[in-house]
Amino acid sequence: MAMLVRAAKVRAWLEGRDMVLPDDIRAVFYETVAHRILLDPLYAMQQEYLLPALCDTIFQHIATP
Numbered sequence: 001m002a003m004l005v006r007a008a009k010v011r012a013w014l015e016g017r018d019m020v021l022p023d024d025i026r027a028v029f030y031e032t033v034a035h036r037i038l039l040d041p042l043y044a045m046q047q048e049y050l051l052p053a054l055c056d057t058i059f060q061h062i063a064t065p
Helices: 004-016 022-036 046-060
Strands: none
Touching: 004 046, 022 046
16 A cells, blocks of 8 residues: 555656645556456466456446545
């Protein structure tokens, strides 16, 4: 979680802002969290398709503050 927040802060800083927006979290979520999601070996070969779909589903079901 700390790396997710840090990456979002860096993205906001690169865009010239001093505050993090929900879009910053969304933009860096996959790169910072996907490697921590472990799939059953049966699905490991398809993880490049499954993990982005999983992340998209997470964002569809969680309301933006």
